[in-house]
Amino acid sequence: xxxxxxxxxxxxxxxxxxxxxxxxxxxxxxxxxxxxxxxxxxxxxxxxxxxxxxxxxxxxxxxxxxxxxxxxxxxxxxxxxxxxxxxxxxxxxxxxxxxxxxxxxxxxxxxxxxxxxxxxxxxxxxxxxxxxxxxxxxxxxxxxxxxxxxxxxxxxxxxxxxxxxxxxxxxxxxxxxxxxxxxxxxxxxxxxxxxxxxxx
Amino acid sequence: xxxxxxxxxxxxxxxxxxxxxxxxxxxxxxxxxxxxxxxxxxxxxxxxxxxxxxxxxxxxxxxxxxxxxxxxxxxxxxxxxxxxxxxxxxxxxxxxxxxxxxxxxxxxxxxxxxxxxxxxxxxxxxxxxxxxxxxxxxxxxxxxxxxxxxxxxxxxxxxxxxxxxxxxxxxxxxxxxxxxxxxxxxxxxxxxxxxxxxxxxxxxxxxxxxxxxxxxxxxxxxxxxxxxxxxxxxxxxxxxxxxxxxxxxxxxxxxxxxxxxxxxxxxxxxxxxxxxxxxxxxxxxxxxxxxxxxxxxxxxxxxxxxxxxxxxxxxxxxxxxxxxxxxxxxxxxxxxxxxxxxxxxxxxxxxxxxxxxxxxxxxxxxxxxxxxxxxxxxxxxxxxxxxxxxxxxxxxxxxxxxxxxxxxxxxxxxxxxxxxxxxxxxxxxxxxxxxxxxxxxxxxxxxxxxxxxxxxxxxxx
Numbered sequence: 001x002x003x004x005x006x007x008x009x010x011x012x013x014x015x016x017x018x019x020x021x022x023x024x025x026x027x028x029x030x031x032x033x034x035x036x037x038x039x040x041x042x043x044x045x046x047x048x049x050x051x052x053x054x055x056x057x058x059x060x061x062x063x064x065x066x067x068x069x070x071x072x073x074x075x076x077x078x079x080x081x082x083x084x085x086x087x088x089x090x091x092x093x094x095x096x097x098x099x100x101x102x103x104x105x106x107x108x109x110x111x112x113x114x115x116x117x118x119x120x121x122x123x124x125x126x127x128x129x130x131x132x133x134x135x136x137x138x139x140x141x142x143x144x145x146x147x148x149x150x151x152x153x154x155x156x157x158x159x160x161x162x163x164x165x166x167x168x169x170x171x172x173x174x175x176x177x178x179x180x181x182x183x184x185x186x187x188x189x190x191x192x193x194x195x196x197x198x199x200x
Numbered sequence: 201x202x203x204x205x206x207x208x209x210x211x212x213x214x215x216x217x218x219x220x221x222x223x224x225x226x227x228x229x230x231x232x233x234x235x236x237x238x239x240x241x242x243x244x245x246x247x248x249x250x251x252x253x254x255x256x257x258x259x260x261x262x263x264x265x266x267x268x269x270x271x272x273x274x275x276x277x278x279x280x281x282x283x284x285x286x287x288x289x290x291x292x293x294x295x296x297x298x299x300x301x302x303x304x305x306x307x308x309x310x311x312x313x314x315x316x317x318x319x320x321x322x323x324x325x326x327x328x329x330x331x332x333x334x335x336x337x338x339x340x341x342x343x344x345x346x347x348x349x350x351x352x353x354x355x356x357x358x359x360x361x362x363x364x365x366x367x368x369x370x371x372x373x374x375x376x377x378x379x380x381x382x383x384x385x386x387x388x389x390x391x392x393x394x395x396x397x398x399x400x401x402x403x404x405x406x407x408x409x410x411x412x413x414x415x416x417x418x419x420x421x422x423x424x425x426x427x428x429x430x431x432x433x434x435x436x437x438x439x440x441x442x443x444x445x446x447x448x449x450x451x452x453x454x455x456x457x458x459x460x461x462x463x464x465x466x467x468x469x470x471x472x473x474x475x476x477x478x479x480x481x482x483x484x485x486x487x488x489x490x491x492x493x494x495x496x497x498x499x500x501x502x503x504x505x506x507x508x509x510x511x512x513x514x515x516x517x518x519x520x521x522x523x524x525x526x527x528x529x530x531x532x533x534x535x536x537x538x539x540x541x542x543x544x545x546x547x548x549x550x551x552x553x554x555x556x557x558x559x560x561x562x563x564x565x566x567x568x569x570x571x572x573x574x575x576x577x578x579x580x581x582x583x584x585x586x587x588x589x590x591x592x593x594x595x596x597x598x599x600x601x602x603x604x605x606x607x608x609x610x611x612x613x614x615x616x617x618x619x620x621x622x623x624x625x626x627x628x629x630x631x632x633x634x635x636x637x638x639x640x641x642x643x644x645x646x647x648x649x650x651x652x653x654x655x656x657x658x659x660x661x
Contacts, residue, residue: 004301010354011297015290018320018347022327025343026282029331080379117336144335181332 032180037112037173039087039094040185042166057148059169063087063096063114064146067125067138073098077139081118084177085141086111093168099139103176115177116141145171145179207235254311255359262318278330285323292316310359317348317360321367338374345371349392358402365393365405369412373419382423386416398460406460410467417471428505431486434478435548436505439512441472446519449527466588473573473596480570480600482563486551509552513545537576544569570600582640594637601629 044060063085068075077083077099084104088097094112104111119140124133148169170182170190184191214228223231265288276284292315300309321344327333328340348364351357372386390413397405417437424433448465452458478484520541524534547562547569574597581589605622 007297007301011293014316014351014354015293017350018289018316019286021343021347022286022320022323025324025327025333026331029333080381142335144333147334148332149329 028178029180032174032178033172033182035172035174038182039089039112039114039171039173040092041169041171042093042095043168057150059146059148059167061143061146061169062093063141063143065138065140066096066099067136068099069136071096071099073100075137077101077118077121079118079120083116083118083139083141084113085116086113088112112173113177114143114171114173114179116143143179145169145181148181148184207232207238210235248307251307251310251359254308255314258311258315258318262315262322265319266322281326281330285319285326289316289319289323292319310357313351313355313357314359314363317344317351317363320344320347338371338378341367341371341374345389349389349396353392353396356396356400358400358405361393361396361402361405362408365408365412368393369415369419372416376419376423380423380426382420383416390416394460398457401459403459406463410460410463414467414471429485431479431484431551432505432509434475434484435551436509436512438472438475438479439509439516439548441468441475442516443512443519444468445472446516446523449523450519469589469592473592476566476570476573477596477600477603480563480566480603482559506552509548513548517541517545533579540569540572540576567600567604570596574600578640590637590640594633598629598633602626 042062044062044064066085068077073086074083081101084100084102085096086098086100086104087094100113104113119142122138122140123135125136125138126132127134166187168185168188170185172180172182210232214223214232217223218225218228292312296309296312296316299305299312324340324344324347328337333340345364345367348360348367352361352364368386368389371389372383375381375383375385390409393405393409396402397409417440421433421437424436445465445468448461448468452461452465454461521538524537524541543565547565550562574593577589577593577596581587581593605625609621
């Protein structure tokens with residue numbers, strides 16, 4: 001009888017620990033999603049070769065590739081560096097303004113920034129107009145919002161938008177720059193919205 | 201020898217032992233009865249079958265649950281999805297309580313625990329999907345492995361511990377290959393798993409834990425290769441393998457870790473033999489000058505590689521002298537073994553500092569050392585009754601011989617003649633080697649029986 005009681009306690013403990021880990025994951029995302037800081041990011045035309053795998057869309061944002069000579073802040077980065085990209089609203093969409101290795105301090109309290117990880121550093125770039133490589137340092141950055149899971153079969157309109165269609169994402173940012181996708185918009189119209197309790 | 205074979209052997213031998221007066225009738229019958237009950241003990245076998253069937257059932261159930269969720273995923277609200285995920289995992293764990301209480305169905309209980317762990321992993325992936333989480337995906341596997349390890353620790357479950365070890369290797373593999381990192385963090389995970397394996401005396405988990413360790417070392421080769429030449433790395437790996445072997449040999453007298461250290465010494469010996477074999481190739485690249493610019497701003501400059509190797513060589517020399525002086529009974533063998541270690545270190549030093557000058561000398565010496573190692577292993581195998589040493593020696597000898605045949609005659613002989621001679625050599629050589637190996641194994645077993653007739657499974661290798 002005693003043995004059974006101990007068994008119950010052990011299993012309860014396992015359920016408690018594992019559920020807590022899962023709830024922590026959910027709470028973390030819900031906290032970011034409930035943030036008041038919302039930015040809208042533009043996506044580039046998506047590469048059709050690597051775009052739609054299974055039922056998720058690979059998103060390629062304008063801010064994934066940062067050309068350092070066009071930005072202020074730090075200028076030297078390595079692969080796997082954690083960076084903070086300061087965003088500024090220009091017309092409707094938010095774009096990168098500066099990039100730092102350290103979290104922007106309190107003097108920049110009004111700045112909106114997003115946390116990213118450097119995937120690669122490149123010293124040259126292919127210029128489409130000149131049709132040659134130009135010397136410029138750029139970094140490829142991942143923000144953890146590059147995948148978007150969609151119901152099966154509905155990825156095509158996002159995968160290959162019609163000419164003139166624009167896919168944008170509403171991104172919620174917490175105080176430390178962690179990002180979460182809040183909603184996906186096609187030509188400014190919300191297609192999917194991420195909420196725990198759907199609005200009536 | 202399994203229990204049934206042992207029982208049959210006893211049936212043959214006992215009358216002779218009784219005639220010799222070594223045993224009386226009662227003792228002989230008691231021994232025979234004991235061996236009979238072991239040979240016909242079906243409970244352990246049926247437990248294993250139940251466990252295997254249970255695990256297969258759990259796999260099917262897990263696939264079924266995941267398919268059901270996937271099929272109805274779009275029709276569910278987010279809160280419904282999350283409730284389903286949590287309740288399925290909880291149900292699996294509660295089912296394990298039912299099966300494990302009063303040891304009703306222990307094998308099924310283990311299978312349900314495994315199902316709970318699999319559903320925990322499934323839930324991590326599905327929550328990541330619900331929230332489009334894309335940041336550093338190996339963390340999801342780490343979380344899964346950690347959850348499994350917690351379950352293994354609390355429930356002392358070998359099946360779940362094995363799952364956790366395998367997941368941790370997957371996690372480390374992702375970090376190493378996808379993010380080009382030297383992933384030391386895995387060693388912490390490995391230590392916790394090893395402690396649990398030793399404390400609980402899990403045999404299968406011990407095998408998997410030690411193999412995982414060497415697989416992780418091989419994975420890490422990819423990361424280290426960014427900082428130095430392959431030749432230097434092979435040398436470092438060889439020295440590390442031999443040192444692990446000696447450390448395991450030193451610790452094998454401690455009863456509570458004996459099984460673990462025995463396995464560790466065996467796998468470390470295989471690991472070392474493989475890297476000594478790799479070192480016997482003349483084409484190995486020791487030129488690290490190419491890397492010096494690349495690693496200028498990295499943590500592991502070339503100087504560190506040299507210092508690490510020198511330290512390992514020093515350690516190897518000291519420990520091998522200590523090992524051979526303490527263990528070898530015959531004086532000539534003792535000194536020959538020390539000389540072998542000394543020559544190996546000299547070769548490694550040559551490669552480290554004078555590689556550019558004369559490349560063939562160290563390669564020839566390494567090949568001779570490899571051949572001497574084969575002889576040494578056969579000798580130790582016979583003297584210490586370790587069949588594993590004899591088998592490893594024959595395996596190493598065959599592979600080296602074949603390689604040298606290909607190296608030497610590929611360019612010299614006509615292709616058809618090359619394959620015909622090679623084929624004939626393989627057939628005849630294989631037959632001869634297998635015959636000799638069996639003969640030596642039989643001799644080893646019979647020597648053991650003559651010298652220590654009533655000790656435990658000394659051979660067992």
